[in-house]
Amino acid sequence: MHIVICIKQVPDSAQIRVHPVTNTIMRQGVPTIINPYDLFALEEALKLRDAHGGEVTVLTMGPPMAEDALRKALTYGADRAVLLTDRYFAGSDTLATSFALSQAIAKIGETFGTPDIVFTGKQTIDGDTAQVGPGIAKRLDLLQLTYVAKIASIDLNTREITVERRSEGGTQTLMSKLPCLITMLEGTNEIRRGSLDDALRAARSRIVKWSAADAGIEDLTKCGLRGSPTVVKRVFAPAARAEKAEQIETTEKTPRDLADELIAGIFSRQPALEDELAFDGDA
Amino acid sequence: MLNTKQGTPPPAAGRAGMKKELPEHFKDYRHVWVFIELERGQVHPVSFELLGEGRKLADKLGVELAGVVLGPAGEATLYAVAEAFAYGADLAYLVEAPLLEDYRNEPFTKAMTDLVTTYKPEILLLGATTLGRDLAGSVATTLLTGLTADCTELDVDAEGSLAATRPTFGGSLLCTIYTLNCRPQMATVRPRVMAMPQRVNKPIGRVIQHDVPMIEEEIVTKALGFLSDGQSSTANLAYADVVVAGGLGLGAAENLKLVKNLARAIGAEYGCSRPLVQKGWMPADRQIGQTGKTIRPKLYIAAGISGAIQHRVGVGGADLIVAINTDRNAPIFDFAHLGVVTDAIRFLPSLTEVFTHRLSPHSRDKLAN
Numbered sequence: 001m002h003i004v005i006c007i008k009q010v011p012d013s014a015q016i017r018v019h020p021v022t023n024t025i026m027r028q029g030v031p032t033i034i035n036p037y038d039l040f041a042l043e044e045a046l047k048l049r050d051a052h053g054g055e056v057t058v059l060t061m062g063p064p065m066a067e068d069a070l071r072k073a074l075t076y077g078a079d080r081a082v083l084l085t086d087r088y089f090a091g092s093d094t095l096a097t098s099f100a101l102s103q104a105i106a107k108i109g110e111t112f113g114t115p116d117i118v119f120t121g122k123q124t125i126d127g128d129t130a131q132v133g134p135g136i137a138k139r140l141d142l143l144q145l146t147y148v149a150k151i152a153s154i155d156l157n158t159r160e161i162t163v164e165r166r167s168e169g170g171t172q173t174l175m176s177k178l179p180c181l182i183t184m185l186e187g188t189n190e191i192r193r194g195s196l197d198d199a200l201r202a203a204r205s206r207i208v209k210w211s212a213a214d215a216g217i218e219d220l221t222k223c224g225l226r227g228s229p230t231v232v233k234r235v236f237a238p239a240a241r242a243e244k245a246e247q248i249e250t251t252e253k254t255p256r257d258l259a260d261e262l263i264a265g266i267f268s269r270q271p272a273l274e275d276e277l278a279f280d281g282d283a
Numbered sequence: 284m285l286n287t288k289q290g291t292p293p294p295a296a297g298r299a300g301m302k303k304e305l306p307e308h309f310k311d312y313r314h315v316w317v318f319i320e321l322e323r324g325q326v327h328p329v330s331f332e333l334l335g336e337g338r339k340l341a342d343k344l345g346v347e348l349a350g351v352v353l354g355p356a357g358e359a360t361l362y363a364v365a366e367a368f369a370y371g372a373d374l375a376y377l378v379e380a381p382l383l384e385d386y387r388n389e390p391f392t393k394a395m396t397d398l399v400t401t402y403k404p405e406i407l408l409l410g411a412t413t414l415g416r417d418l419a420g421s422v423a424t425t426l427l428t429g430l431t432a433d434c435t436e437l438d439v440d441a442e443g444s445l446a447a448t449r450p451t452f453g454g455s456l457l458c459t460i461y462t463l464n465c466r467p468q469m470a471t472v473r474p475r476v477m478a479m480p481q482r483v484n485k486p487i488g489r490v491i492q493h494d495v496p497m498i499e500e501e502i503v504t505k506a507l508g509f510l511s512d513g514q515s516s517t518a519n520l521a522y523a524d525v526v527v528a529g530g531l532g533l534g535a536a537e538n539l540k541l542v543k544n545l546a547r548a549i550g551a552e553y554g555c556s557r558p559l560v561q562k563g564w565m566p567a568d569r570q571i572g573q574t575g576k577t578i579r580p581k582l583y584i585a586a587g588i589s590g591a592i593q594h595r596v597g598v599g600g601a602d603l604i605v606a607i608n609t610d611r612n613a614p615i616f617d618f619a620h621l622g623v624v625t626d627a628i629r630f631l632p633s634l635t636e637v638f639t640h641r642l643s644p645h646s647r648d649k650l651a652n
Contacts, residue, residue: 134420
């Protein structure tokens with residue numbers, strides 16, 4: 001079984017700061033990580049390979065430094081890594097990104113064997129759109145299974161796959177066919193550390209680097225800014241609130257007195273709430 | 284994946300200043316559409332929130348607002364159509380077919396894209412739910428048009444183009460995104476980001492029925508079953524009137540019971556900030572913030588939460604935000620309405636006790652006498 005997993009190198013969003021004067025993102029010194037959701041997908045791909053045999057190819061699109069994310073994925077146990085990098089991809093929105101990645105996946109299929117499953121994380125932590133996975137599926141005409149919490153079964157003979165996917169009010173069980181694209185939810189897998197062998201192999205592995213031309217992309221108008229129907233017109237900082245919170249003085253008060261005062265403060269601002277709470281509460 | 288514009292603004296020399304030249308064949312695209320999300324017979328409230336927003340856009344553009352209902356023929360779809368009118372739609376597009384019973388990507392994408400190419404809306408809005416995001420990505424890619432995720436503000440500019448504003452970099456910045464040269468202009472909005480509009484009591488409108496040219500045998504994916512989360516589920520968190528949440532200031536996983544106890548005492552839902560999910564102290568569907576749930580309660584009590592920008596994005600719509608934190612410089616005090624600089628671990632039990640006492644029928648009777 002051949003599995004392709006798409007990952008993204010993202011800035012660690014917890015450590016991003018905005019310049020107070022220019023309102024621009026201060027990237028200097030912000031470490032990059034593999035998008036955390038992609039790690040759950042990677043682990044699922046590795047587990048399936050370990051159970052059913054085959055290979056896991058990890059793919060990313062990004063600048064040359066995204067190679068670090070791929071090497072990390074190799075240390076977790078991926079068999080092969082492909083970096084899609086070209087200045088023609090700069091400024092891609094989700095539609096253009098799904099085009100480039102789908103072309104690269106098609107090329108991976110020609111070169112290393114047609115994938116049975118393409119994995120992505122449910123979304124990235126910088127873009128947060130959850131659009132690229134469905135975009136790739138549509139571009140490649142793959143069946144799409146999003147927000148998958150669990151792969152219940154795979155039958156490689158009948159090419160059938162059964163998954164549990166989260167929806168708003170519960171869990172839906174879907175049966176579909178391979179090949180398909182799956183976006184994985186968080187928290188479904190304990191992510192492995194990777195063996196010493198994997199680490200040694202990763203250090204020695206050559207990462208496959210493809211330009212747009214290498215990936216067989218002929219129509220560059222579908223890439224980057226030119227291929228992106230959406231355009232960012234304005235970037236700005238959220239408006240600050242005029243006043244800070246009204247602080248309740250805490251010195252020389254017991255927690256009970258403090259609670260009395262806070263609750264009085266709450267109900268003086270939201271008078272209707274007191275009756276609603278008394279009604280709803282399990283008093 | 285890197286350099287996606289919605290995550291990374293394009294270089295200054297991008298197309299931001301470019302003139303909008305809409306190709307001729309898109310010029311007859313008119314009207315604002317809202318996808319009415321119907322899953323297992325229930326209309327998701329985000330659809331009503333979107334109708335409220337869609338109404339404003341349609342009025343500014345001087346066009347009609349339509350609700351799009353996809354589902355099996357029956358009471359649920361008729362109810363959804365009536366509700367769409369009650370929340371402001373002028374007309375409804377209705378596609379009824381047995382194969383639209385359980386949500387599956389294939390028939391829903393086919394039905395929606397067929398409707399769009401037949402009736403040509405200029406704006407199409409969907410809820411950023413699991414269903415809405417699954418569908419929106421497929422529809423936009425099929426139609427090769429722009430899709431802006433998780434918008435927090437929608438407007439139309441002087442030229443009649445949709446200006447969709449969304450948080451980027453975890454909420455640190457906002458960006459306004461346009462869809463150039465393509466129609467429809469598509470956007471998703473998360474539940475509870477927009478206010479619920481007034482329901483009107485004269486629900487009338489036109490219904491345009493359409494068929495989905497597909498038979499069950501053509502659909503590969505089969506829905507085998509559905510396990511509901513039940514009533515007391517986290518699905519209620521986004522729509523709860525009162526929410527209590529805990530953060531890293533609680534120090535240890537076992538202290539989360541202090542949050543749950545307070546929530547139970549006042550009939551609230553409980554949640555947490557992102558670090559607690561990362562530590563495995565609470566499941567991901569209890570997370571409040573940019574990568575979790577957006578909430579809009581009447582009262583929000585944040586205990587031991589510092590208030591990173593990602594958290595602020597998720598709670599900014601609350602009517603009253605109460606912050607309890609030991610650090611008087613914590614960012615949460617910049618957007619809370621009421622603040623107490625104290626240790627939540629020591630304070631929450633007292634707060635629970637006093638709340639319980641004040642809300643109990645016994646003490647209220649005494650007060651009344």
